[in-house]
Every structure is written in C-alpha cells, then in structure tokens.
Amino acid sequence: MFESNAADHDSADPQPIADKQLAEKIERHAEPMQRLAHEVAKTLVGQQVLVHRMLVGLLTGGHLLIEGVPGLAKTTAVATLSKAIHADFQRLQFTPDLLPADLIGTQVYRPAQQEFVVQKGPIFANLILADEINRAPAKVQSALLEAMQDRQVTIGGETFPLPNPFLVMATQNPIEQEGTYPLPEAQMDRFMMKVVVDYPTRNEELEILARMSRTRRVEEVTAVTTPSEVMQARDLVDMVFVDQRIAEYIVDLVMATRKCEAYGLSISQWIQFGASPRATINLTLAAKANAFLHHRAYVTPQDVKDIAMDVLRHRVMITYEAEAEEKTSEHIVQMILDAVPVP
Template sequence: MTFSAEDATAASEPFRRLVEEVGKTVVGQQPLIRRMLTALLAGGHLLIEGVPGLAKTTAVACLARAISTDFQRLQFTPDLLPADLTGTQVYRPQDQQFVVQKGPIFSNLILADEINRAPAKVQSALLEAMQERQVTIGSETFPLAEPFLVMATQNPVEQEGTYPLPEAQLDRFLMKVVVDYPTRDEELQILRRMSKTKAEILVNAVTSPAEILQARNHVDQIHVSEAIEEYIVDLVMATRKPVAYGLPLEELISYGASPRATINLTLCAKANAFLEGRAFVTPADVQTIAMDVLRHRVIITYEAEAEEKTPEMIVQTILDGVRVP
C-alpha cells in the first residue's frame, strides 16, 4: 500500500501538537525542538551544544513529559564512573551470589547533561548503548527498551573543565545542534514567563512511545528518489574527496564523513519530510538537515584552524558547491 501525502499529514499531526506543547515552556529554540523530533523519528541520538542557560536541559525534559515516557537525567561530572551509568554486579551475602543492579541508562529517554565534563572512559561507556541498543554488565548482555534515545548537552570546548568527545562517539550522534542566544523579543518573553521563584513546566502528554514506534514505520515508507539518493551520496563524498567536485578544500579536511553520515542524512531527510506532511523527500529536506548531520563528522586540519576555518564553513561550501538535482 502506497504511503500518500494525506497519510503523512494525518500521521505527523501529533508531532506538530508536540511542538506546541514544548513551546508552552520553552521560548524560541524552534530549530532545537524540531531537531529533537527529527532524532526521535529517525531513531538516532542528538548532541546539543551551547553555553549554559539556553534551556537545553529544559527542552529535553519538556519533550519527555510531552511523550509520557521513562526519562532519566544524568549529570556528567569529572568523578563519574562507567558503572554509574550502566549498572554493576552487586554481591548478595544471603544468596552468596552476584546479581545485576541496572543503572539509569535503562530508560527510554536519556538526558546526558554536560556530557563533555566527564572523562573519556565514562563517555565511552555510552557507545555500546547508543549503537547496539544493549548494555553488557559482567558476562550478561541486556537489551534496551525502544524507543531509546540519548540527548546529550555539552558546553563549548573552550570552557573550563570540559573534555573533547572522542571522534568515535561523535559519529554515534545522529545530529549535532548548536544552540544560540534568543532574540530580544524572545528574551523579553522569557523574562515575563520565567522570572518567578518557582517557574512551572506547563506540558501535557500528547503522544506515547508506541505512537513514536508507529511513526518510525511511516518514516520508513517516505519515498526517496534516485536523484535525491545520488545527491546525498555526493554531499558525503565531497567531504572526503572535495577535489572531485571542484571544491578547493583538500588541505582543510583531515577526515570526511563516514558512511554512517549517508545513512543518517537520508533518515533525517525522510523524518523532516514526514514532519512537513509529505510522503517524499525533496532537496530542501536534505539541505535543511545537512549541516546538523555533517558538522561534527568533518574533522578539520591544523591548516584550517590556522586560517580560522570551522567545520560549519566547510559544510556550507560543500552545500553551495554540489549540484542540486
């Protein structure tokens, strides 16, 4: 049975209501809320970067409340241990045996707050859970419940007490969203809404984990034409071999995006089309999402840093230079 535009519009309606619910508490930050939904529908994880105080944590907490799902907030600190996330084996003297005590990672929605304030061994403890959707404790392996989503916030790496995330872990994130300061009007609205000794989170549950899993099935049915597929592959290939696309970026890119980027860019474009109420992907869907999918996967050279180039500048050059179907 063909998935039509009418089907897409009807199926995506609860998620438009979800945006409205989160917006009752979170002022502005529409791109962030939209990317959170995209990650949820595409079945990937989201890395949110921004200075403290920009409602990153609040936005994720509001999303969990609007979905009516299990939610765990993990505050990453320099003294955190891997077992604090995944759990450990505990000895029971009365039984004279070890039993598994599961950690907070066993939840549907995980907020890894300030993830880059914990050392690499703790960050790496998330790798198996994020990629394999399972956790190994001792000799036992436990599957994680679906939907499972890690939304990690991090402070800019220039700030005190931060550790850069390993490239292998960065690649596990579907998207990296950079959150900026609100506009003047938004700041005024924040002042009027939140300047209370006890600010309320006015979010009602509008969907459920079961509906999210059903929506993912709809996302899988979104049509991607051959021309769009080739466009996505060209964008990713241009991060590895820019000269082949007439882009003078060879000396600026140390490592390009992996095949995981191709998969994730396609999934995110389909999820974006679904949220727009369409049953097919357009080049605009790809372009809308490409920066957030690619920015953390393009590793720049020392020459690029010396020239004050950023991964965002390079990705934008690729988007401008690769032919659009």
C-alpha cells in the same frame, strides 16, 4: 513551527505519484508530533530549530548532541520534550568522577541468596538526557558508546537490551569552557546530529523574562503522546520515498567531504577527515523525517539541505591549517552545499 516548507524549494522537486493511503497515514501520524512541538513551546521560548531536530531524532532513533554556552535552556528543552512523552526518562549529570557502573549498572552481592544479582543503571530508560557529556571520563564514554550504537549494555559478561524507543540527547558546553574535554571522534560519529544553540533574539528574551521572572512555575508540561505513537510514526518514516536523484545528491554531499577536488572545491588542505558512510545513512533518515514532519510522503532536495549542516558539521575534521585561517567545519560544509549541484 518548522523552518522550511515545500514551497521554498529553489530547484525542481521529484514529486512521485505518492501512495494516497500512505500520505493520509503520514498526515494522521504527524499530528502527535505537532502536539509535542506545541507542548514544548509552552515552556521553551524560541529554539524552533532545536525542537525540530529533537523531533527528527525521535522519528529516526538518532542521538542528538546539543552544544551551547550555559544558560541557553539546552537541558530544559530535552527535559520538557521527555515530559511531553509518556515514557521513561532519566537525566544523567556527567562529572569527572562518574563511573561506568553509575551509568549502566553493576552486579551486587546478596548474602542471603549467596549470589550476585544485576542492578540495572539509569541507562535503562526510553529517553536519556546526558547533561554536560563532555565532562565525563573516557571509561564512561566507552560505556555510553556501546549503548548508543548497539542499543544494549554488558554487565558482568551478560548482555541486556535497552528499551525501545531508546534515544540519547546529550548537551555539552563548547570545549573552550573550563573543565570540559572534546569527545572522541568515534563517539561524535554515533550522534546523528550536532545542533548548535545560539542566544535568543531580543523579543525572545523579553518573552523569557515575562515567563520566568517569578518564583513559581506557571505551567506544567502535559504528556501528549506515547512511545507506541512514536514507533508507529517511525514505521511511516521508513516508507517515505527517496528518488534515485535525491539519493545520489546525498552521496555526492558526503563524498565531497572526502574528495572535494572532484566537485570543483580546492579545500582539501582544510579537511583532515571527511564524513563516514554513517553520515550518508543518517542524512537520508533525517531528510525522510523532515519530509514526514511537513506531511509529505517523499523527500525533496530542500529536505536534505535543511538538515545537512547538523548531520555533517561534527563529522568533518579540520586541519591545523584550517584553524589558522579561522575556518570551521561549518564553513566547509556550507561551501560543499553551495558547490554540489542540486537535482
């Protein structure tokens, strides 16, 4: 199901003497995640990387930004995952006329009681699908920013905590599409990963045709896990071992986006801003979740390399010179991954 394996590592892996009891717990609690992936695959054809990243988001509480042109099943993927978890789910269609109150709620006056009461909005759910997030105005983006970062919202001067787990999976069309606007850099940094969805292969499209070219839905999604199982798995992800050499490798990857000359890269003219310390934290958490999904109690360099592009691509801001030379943030991140020595 997942695209990497411990046997694929191209360098010596730090393999500590893992606690056998922890390894057994990880083996047991990773099984619901496999059931979840299998259930999503009943509806979603292909897109294994997207499904894997959604599971990483679930295991770490990291929000996902999913980008791709219309028609690539971005919304279907998130909605299917939500149905496969017995949890509260809300789909929000972002439009230019959306108001913050439509998202977080507002105060409503009750004449009978002669008082204002709080009417909570759809943001109070475990899983939020923010569909076409880059169509929303700035005020809505600010309201969502507080919810994503602090797991709370403020209504009429009163603060309300959001349920746990709380996860935002947002979809967006590329900014070249008509009627869309780039997200603020501050909000982009709140997303743990940006996953770019590509067109299906020929065989996958034939499978899509066989499944979907009918007027009636053939197979409904069944809930195969619960929020409590997700939270138990998160506790184990926190316990996954990260060797000091792996930690230094992660820091070097992020530092190379800011001081590339120190790592033998002459690409500073292409980088406007490098990744923030939040990238270091998120890359470590995502690598631990990747190890967990492969039933391991320790992180390897390949875990970091597997996930680094999605964690860093939206945090490296490129210059106009880079755009003129047709260089993207993905090009820069790949050059850094190739240049920084693997422990």
